[in-house]
Amino acid sequence: MSFFYATLKRELLLVFRHRSDIINPLAFFLMVAVLFPLGVSPDPTFLSEVASGVIWVAALLACLLSVDGIFRSDYEDGSLEQMLISSESLWAIVTAKVITHWIVSGFFLALISPLVAMMFFLPEPAYPSLIASLLLGTPTLSLMGAIGSALTVGLRKGGVLISLLVLPLYIPVLIFGAGTVQAGAMGLPIQGYLALLAAILVFSLMLAPIAIVAALKISVRS
Amino acid sequence: MLLEVKDLFCERDERILFKRFSMQVKAGEVVQIIGQNGSGKTTLLRILCGLSDAYEGEIFWQDQLINDVRHAYYQAMLYVGHLAGVKGILTAEENLQWMVQLDSSLNKCSIAKALKLVGLYGFEDVPCHSLSAGQQRRVGLARLYLSNAPLWILDEPFTALDKKGVAEKEAFIAEHVSAGGSVILTTHHDLSIPKQIIRPINLDEMAR
Numbered sequence: 022m023s024f025f026y027a028t029l030k031r032e033l034l035l036v037f038r039h040r041s042d043i044i045n046p047l048a049f050f051l052m053v054a055v056l057f058p059l060g061v062s063p064d065p066t067f068l069s070e071v072a073s074g075v076i077w078v079a080a081l082l083a084c085l086l087s088v089d090g091i092f093r094s095d096y097e098d099g100s101l102e103q104m105l106i107s108s109e110s111l112w113a114i115v116t117a118k119v120i121t122h123w124i125v126s127g128f129f130l131a132l133i134s135p136l137v138a139m140m141f142f143l144p145e146p147a148y149p150s151l152i153a154s155l156l157l158g159t160p161t162l163s164l165m166g167a168i169g170s171a172l173t174v175g176l177r178k179g180g181v182l183i184s185l186l187v188l189p190l191y192i193p194v195l196i197f198g199a200g201t202v203q204a205g206a207m208g209l210p211i212q213g214y215l216a217l218l219a220a221i222l223v224f225s226l227m228l229a230p231i232a233i234v235a236a237l238k239i240s241v242r243s
Numbered sequence: 244m245l246l247e248v249k250d251l252f253c254e255r256d257e258r259i260l261f262k263r264f265s266m267q268v269k270a271g272e273v274v275q276i277i278g279q280n281g282s283g284k285t286t287l288l289r290i291l292c293g294l295s296d297a298y299e300g301e302i303f304w305q306d307q308l309i310n311d312v313r314h315a316y317y318q319a320m321l322y323v324g325h326l327a328g329v330k331g332i333l334t335a336e337e338n339l340q341w342m343v344q345l346d347s348s349l350n351k352c353s354i355a356k357a358l359k360l361v362g363l364y365g366f367e368d369v370p371c372h373s374l375s376a377g378q379q380r381r382v383g384l385a386r387l388y389l390s391n392a393p394l395w396i397l398d399e400p401f402t403a404l405d406k407k408g409v410a411e412k413e414a415f416i417a418e419h420v421s422a423g424g425s426v427i428l429t430t431h432h433d434l435s436i437p438k439q440i441i442r443p444i445n446l447d448e449m450a451r
Contacts, residue, residue: 027344038332099326
């Protein structure tokens with residue numbers, strides 16, 4: 022356990038030393054929110070109708086944008102080799118890295134999401150559903166993205182491949198995430214949606230680390 | 244017998260690197276892998292570390308297959324590759340603190356001492372990206388001074404080091420070996436370690 026905390030501390034230190042990693046996904050998320058009404062229509066009724074979908078798609082793409090880098094720098098500087106021949110568990114390293122990615126691209130994003138919701142005239146009662154759905158949905162995005170990142174880390178140009186591998190896995194999260202916000206906006210109960218998002222999260226929390234560890238071994242050893 | 248390789252076969256890009264390659268590493272010797280560029284030195288070391296599965300044959304650690312005793316093997320082995328695993332945005336000290344966490348055979352208490360021994364005294368708090376190539380190499384090699392592992396596998400450990408640095412590392416390798424450890428290394432440079440403890444293996448002869 023102390024090894025897990027040491028890894029988490031190192032990962033957070035790395036991210037906070039390299040601030041563009043934090044700013045990039047958030048800036049992307051905000052940019053989509055600012056540009057979309059300019060490009061389509063600034064009409065409040067239209068915007069509040071599409072808000073749930075647009076915000077969730079922007080969050081998903083912001084996550085996908087940064088997912089490529091989860092293992093990239095460790096692969097390039099040889100740290101990943103050292104992790105693979107470590108006597109400590111790779112599972113702890115992988116979990117710490119995914120948590121760090123989630124904090125940067127999911128947690129912070131959920132925190133600023135009310136700001137974006139305001140720009141989209143989302144009805145105020147829907148704010149809690151937006152934050153809750155992002156908090157429950159984005160960890161799944163990080164976990165599944167990390168599988169794609171681990172599989173493509175050995176390739177020179179893995180970026181496109183990651184999107185192809187990971188996007189199909191993201192779709193259920195997108196559907197239930199946007200559904201939560203829509204139900205919240207209409208004043209309908211959201212517990213069902215949240216339960217489904219939580220179920221997907223628990224499922225991927227169990228299985229994704231196994232897949233990530235296996236994928237890393239394949240990427241490095243072959 | 245620490246490490247034993249039996250009948251190793253490895254092919255890369257339709258070129259046979261080694262065929263029926265066998266070797267043994269005993270305690271108290273330095274095995275120097277030599278061969279021209281592209282002869283498979285790094286590939287061999289990666290196979291020996293368990294970082295590559297692209298081979299046929301058997302590798303034994305203390306008479307057991309390494310795949311069966313990976314955990315024990317990784318604790319008894321220290322690998323310093325081409326890429327030292329040093330993060331540019333962390334300082335030398337932070338890098339070593341993490342490496343010590345990662346590898347339980349490294350000694351936690353003497354990071355400051357190890358940095359002093361590799362000649363990085365006064366550079367502990369400098370981010371590694373602003374160190375020179377040789378100094379970054381020294382950060383990776385500082386692990387040798389922390390290690391309790393009997394087997395060291397070093398891939399071109401002397402690249403970018405100055406003459407004094409090379410002499411110090413060689414002396415330290417000789418010391419490790421005389422204390423009963425063993426070292427497998429690749430280098431193009433003539434080692435100034437007593438000849439009787441060095442066993443050269445030439446990979447150029449293996450492919451034929």
